[in-house]
Amino acid sequence: MSKRVRSREVCADCSAPEPRWASVNRGVLICDECCSIHRGLGRHSSQVRHLTHSSWPSSQLQMVQTLYGNGANSIWEHSLLDPSSSVSGKRKANPQDRVHPNKTEFIKAKYQMLAYVHRMPCREDDSVTAKDLSKQLHSSVRTGNLETCLRLLSLGAQANFFHPEKGNTPLHIAAKAGQMLQAELLAVYGADPGALDSSGKTPIDYARQAGHQELAERLVEIQYELTDRLTFYLCGRRPGHRNGQHFIIPQMADSSLDLSEFAKAAKKKLQSLSNHQFEELAMDVYDEVDRRETDAVWLATQNHSTLVTDTTVVPFLPVNPEYSSTRNQGRQKLARFSAHEFATLVIDILTDAKRRQWGNSCESPKDSRHNSESQDNDQPDYDSVASDEDPVQEASCGDSCNDRRTKSSESSDLSDGPITVQEFMEVKSALTASEAKIQQLLKVNCHLSEELRMMQSKLNSLQTENTTLRWQTPGGQQHLQGPLGRHQPRGGRAMSMYETGSSPRQYPHRVESARQEDGVVLQPFPTNVSTEAPLILLVHKAVSHFLFICSSPVPASDTVEPGEEGEEDATLPCTEDVICKTEQITKNIQELLRAAQETKHESFLPCSEKICMAVTEMAALFPKRPSSETVRGSLCLLTSSASRLHGECQKAAEHNPCPSDIQLVTQQVIQCAYDIAKAAKQLVTVTTKENNN
Structure with missing residues (x-):
């Protein structure tokens, strides 16, 4: 690619110039900062490679560059291109944004949650939709339109779909048509080069019969991609598949x-x-x-x-x-x-x-x-x-x-043959440079840790002062507060957060500094906590996400004002009952999150039992077969998440995980609680809307 074309490239996530990394399965180019976030998502979300320093099959690199040049990023940011998105507050990250939380939250929403991808209309049977999309993919791979196929794959089309009428898979069709880049894209999404058609032929056979020898050889390489990568990692060589050599087994020196x-x-x-x-x-x-x-x-x-x-x-x-x-x-x-x-x-x-x-x-x-x-x-x-x-x-x-x-070592268990003086000096030079970098990193880390301690101390004092001011009226009296620390109105019952429509997003310039419930004060942690406390940061982030879901307002047009009662729907329960059960679930989840924050894993199981009981009571309010697709989906998410939560908490109680596994266990528990809160909020919103109508 020419230097003039490369100069026009920008990061797909924040628009920074001259991106040096690529996400292979997303077909986009990204900058260093955004790549640091992609790497933390896992290969199931984003497969990253450096454009010049990683080992690339030439056709795969060409596939990514073609997708990027043809606007593949618009697939992952479809809703952001809608003019109304700016009105709703949606926007993509920019180069000046902080990595945490701005770029991190945007990239996770974009690639993990697929929040901005175009959604197909809801249908009764999702499998029918997936089958239709897969048939479209089967037809599209015979052309060179890569972005169309990537869009279909993003919507749920299956790369290994076996067409019942044609008797083969999309990779068979791409191989027969000689579409090298389509074959690369399908392979990235899991297409099997060894899959058999109704006649017992593989895509490799199709390519050879059609005279596409280069494509056939590449499909053989894809078929052995896993073992080839492991071999190359150990000895820097790959088998010669063209010569019939499909395996190289390195050997330990000793x-x-x-x-x-x-x-x-x-x-x-x-x-x-x-x-x-x-x-x-x-x-x-x-x-x-x-x-x-x-x-x-x-x-x-x-x-x-x-x-x-x-x-x-x-x-x-x-x-x-x-x-x-x-x-x-x-x-x-x-x-x-x-x-x-x-x-x-x-x-x-x-x-x-x-x-x-x-x-x-x-x-x-x-x-x-x-x-x-x-x-x-x-x-x-x-x-x-x-x-x-x-x-x-x-x-x-x-x-x-x-x-x-390798590092030179007399006690090395592995050998690479005789080492020349020149190689020894190169290794020694590299080690010296590495040690210098490590010392530099240690100094930077010490400096950052000192700054964090000072900021933590200052933040604690401000939180204490802020808590005192918020809990005192001008007359020095204190008011009782609701489940999330909001003042209850005088002269009546406590208004629910779902009815008031209040949300912490109305105050972007400050963070709610403390919440008191049942005599427990839950202090939030700053988002820039060092890696010395990864579990605390994880729990704090989960609490923030949970509070965001629970406190997100019902749209104004759907809000039930105190004293007003909408026309009841025969198939849905009363809004008051749903809100009451939701607040019970909310209280139990808050207790679970406090236990997670205080690393009291023995409390996970009792908390999960309370949550499951509250979920069961809430689900009992709804008919067994709701007519609304949204209600069915939300109830399914609610009950299945509660079941998964109880299972994860039971594992934590039975196996007594070691400290190194605590973070993983806690993350699974928090994710289940997050899904329960999300489903409960959806049910409140739908019930309120239907009863108003």
């Missing part, structure tokens, strides 16, 4: 380690896994390899003099909500493996993948015989593993990058 009883037991356990369990483990290790390599590129390309720790550190794989808690915990524990331990695991996975592949091989007898002879006569290709307990990874431009060198 092979005697493989003879230990522990290693034998681990390998035996790995081999006993079912194919599905083995695939899950291999995908998790692949994600960890991606995290480690991306961290290496990130550290090599950043200006460390202005490095801010909380925007650069991705200490372990982010939580994937589609996975179980057990699997998420296992994924995060992969980060604790030393370089040697992780390399051993990767080699075992590669070895077993090759064994399973040959066991289920669909190759012709000629190919099978050739592989068998190679195995008998020649040992498989083995490379020394270029990693150690503290590897220094350097990335260079082009597809031939990722040249890895």
Whole structure:
């Protein structure tokens, strides 16, 4: 890409000039600051690569650049392009915004919640909509219109959809039409190059029969993407698929380690896994390899003099909500493996993948015989593993990058052959530079910690003063307050927050400094807390989100004024009853969040039981089969979230998680409570609106 064209590129999320990173599955280019947020979302939300320092298949890079140039970002910001969005207060981030919370909240809403994506009209059966979208995708991939296919995928079209009439998948059609970039896009969204059509042919067969040899070879590479990536991570080489070589198994320099009883037991356990369990483990290790390599590129390309720790550190794989808690915990524990331990695991996975592949091989007898002879006569290709307990990874431009060198150590468990004097001096120079950067980071961190302590002290004094002023009337008397700290009106019952329509967003210049309920004062924490207290920051953020949902007003046109009663709907309960039950749920959730903030995990289960009971009572107010689709959806979210909450709290009580797992357990519990509060608010809004009508 020419320098003149590159100069016109801007970050898709904040419009900063000259973005240096790309989100592969979103088809956008992003700047360093926004990339630091994308990395924390996880690969299930955004797959990031550096434009020049990461290893790219040329066709995949071309696919991303084509999508970006054709306006793929408008897919993820569809509603922001509507002129009415500026009236409603919606706007995208800009380069001057702070990373936390401005850019972070916008990017999470954009890619995790898909808050700005165009929504299809609601239908009775969502599966019908997904099927229709997948059929459209099946037809669209024969053309070069990438953004249309990305839009369909964003709406729920399935990349592996098997067309019942055509008898094949979208990747078969793209391969037959020679659409290389469409094949890359489908592969990013999980399309299988080995999928069979109704005649038993794969997309690779389609490409070869149509004369698209380059595409066929690329599809073979995609088919072995996982094992190729693991091999390249260890030894910087990839198998020669064109020559029929599909696996390279690196070997530990000290092979005697493989003879230990522990290693034998681990390998035996790995081999006993079912194919599905083995695939899950291999995908998790692949994600960890991606995290480690991306961290290496990130550290090599950043200006460390202005490095801010909380925007650069991705200490372990982010939580994937589609996975179980057990699997998420296992994924995060992969980060604790030393370089040697992780390399051993990767080699075992590669070895077993090759064994399973040959066991289920669909190759012709000629190919099978050739592989068998190679195995008998020649040992498989083995490379020394270029990693150690503290590897220094350097990335260079082009597809031939990722040249890895190890830290020099006499006690190294891994070997890369004889080291020349020049290589030794290069490694020594790199280590010296790394140590200087670490010292610089420590100084910056100490300075920031001191500033945070001063700010915390000042904030505490201001909060105390503010609390005293808010709880005193001009006459020195105190008033009772409602569930969220608002004054109750004199001469009548306490007005609900849902009826008053009050919201903390009316006062953007200050944060509610304290809430008192049942004798407990809940102090908020500043959003710039250092990484020394990640759990406190997590709980505080959840509390903020929860209060935002609970205190968001019902639209003015739907608000029920005190003393006014709308016409009751025969299918929905009275608004007063729904509000009463919602406030009961609110109170119980606040108790749970206080327990989370004070790390009282033994209180999780009793709190969840109270919440489940309140949810059951609220659900009983509604008919078993509400006519409103919105009510059905909200009730489903309410009850299912309560059930998940009780399950997570039960796990926390039974397993007594260790300190390293507390953050994950708490995050799961808070997410469930967040969903319950959201569903309850939706039910209040719908009931109020229907009863008014």
